[in-house]
Amino acid sequence: MVVWRAIKAVVLFLVDYIVGDDWTVAALIALGLLATWRLVEADLSAWWLLPPAVLAANIQSLHRAVRKGG
Amino acid sequence: MNWGVFVSTFLAASIEVIEMVAIVVAVGVTRSWRAARVGAAAGLVVLVVTVAGLGAALQGLSLETLRLVVGALLLAFGSQWYRKGILIVSRDGWTTGIGDEDVDEDVPEGFDWTGAFLSFKGVSLEGLEVAVIVVAFGAAADALGSAIVGAAVSVVVIGALGAATYRYVAAIPRRALQLFVGAMLITFGTFWAGEGLSVDWPGGDLALVWLGVLYVAAALLLMRSVSGWRGAVRVVS
Numbered sequence: 001m002v003v004w005r006a007i008k009a010v011v012l013f014l015v016d017y018i019v020g021d022d023w024t025v026a027a028l029i030a031l032g033l034l035a036t037w038r039l040v041e042a043d044l045s046a047w048w049l050l051p052p053a054v055l056a057a058n059i060q061s062l063h064r065a066v067r068k069g070g
Numbered sequence: 071m072n073w074g075v076f077v078s079t080f081l082a083a084s085i086e087v088i089e090m091v092a093i094v095v096a097v098g099v100t101r102s103w104r105a106a107r108v109g110a111a112a113g114l115v116v117l118v119v120t121v122a123g124l125g126a127a128l129q130g131l132s133l134e135t136l137r138l139v140v141g142a143l144l145l146a147f148g149s150q151w152y153r154k155g156i157l158i159v160s161r162d163g164w165t166t167g168i169g170d171e172d173v174d175e176d177v178p179e180g181f182d183w184t185g186a187f188l189s190f191k192g193v194s195l196e197g198l199e200v201a202v203i204v205v206a207f208g209a210a211a212d213a214l215g216s217a218i219v220g221a222a223v224s225v226v227v228i229g230a231l232g233a234a235t236y237r238y239v240a241a242i243p244r245r246a247l248q249l250f251v252g253a254m255l256i257t258f259g260t261f262w263a264g265e266g267l268s269v270d271w272p273g274g275d276l277a278l279v280w281l282g283v284l285y286v287a288a289a290l291l292l293m294r295s296v297s298g299w300r301g302a303v304r305v306v307s
Contacts, residue, residue, distance in 0.1 A: 017202075029142070033267065046267070047277075055288055059292065061153055062292060066300055
């Protein structure tokens with residue numbers, strides 16, 4: 001029981017540490033990575049996709065944070 | 071020595087080390103310097119053990135897998151610092167992020183175990199973040215030694231500055247540093263995640279430069295946009 005609680009605490013800490021207060025950013029970045037992988041698999045140019053995907057993920061999060069009073 | 075990795079880990083670790091120093095100095099000043107030092111030393115041992123453990127755990131992975139995983143982690147983690155930096159600097163200005171930590175001043179007689187624990191907790195939690203950064207940069211660039219040296223120099227230099235006089239360390243504008251380091255983390259994250267997916271970057275390794283310029287320029291533009299959004303929200307409410 002104690003071990004389970006410790007594992008759970010560590011996992012929760014890591015998720016909070018990596019994902020932070022807005023899970024949509026991590027989700028959109030994951031989608032960007034997935035789409036980039038599909039372009040590479042299709043033998044198409046893929047370098048242009050990830051930077052705008054990362055920026056778009058952050059911009060939507062910033063916009064929501066400001067609307068919430070951040 | 072991989073100087074790119076050295077400088078990156080030095081800067082990224084410095085943000086966490088400033089927070090470590092803030093906590094240790096706050097415990098030292100308000101409770102007990104002996105307890106603060108004992109707690110900090112125990113926290114640093116945890117940091118060394120964590121770096122060794124994480125480093126060993128990643129040895130068996132291929133470089134491509136490692137770069138994809140590390141790149142994705144840096145993108146998620148770096149985005150937090152990037153957004154926080156943009157939000158706070160656009161609201162409070164470039165010199166924000168200077169201040170002390172609050173610590174309870176109820177100090178018992180004898181060795182102050184509470185103070186030692188507070189110091190240990192501060193150093194080990196901030197140290198865990200340093201450990202992840204060190205191992206991520208070191209493993210993905212295949213330069214773990216340079217990453218460890220970068221972080222160690224940060225701990226020694228910022229720690230010594232903090233021990234000598236906290237005013238110098240407190241004067242470092244943490245939020246501005248956080249914004250630029252956040253941009254740097256997502257730059258490396260984008261590059262390495264792309265490399266892990268076999269993306270051909272225009273300019274090869276020089277893509278790190280144009281990606282960095284792109285993210286910093288976007289941050290500066292976003293600070294203006296965020297200020298505008300705040301104005302619009304105030305008008306509506």
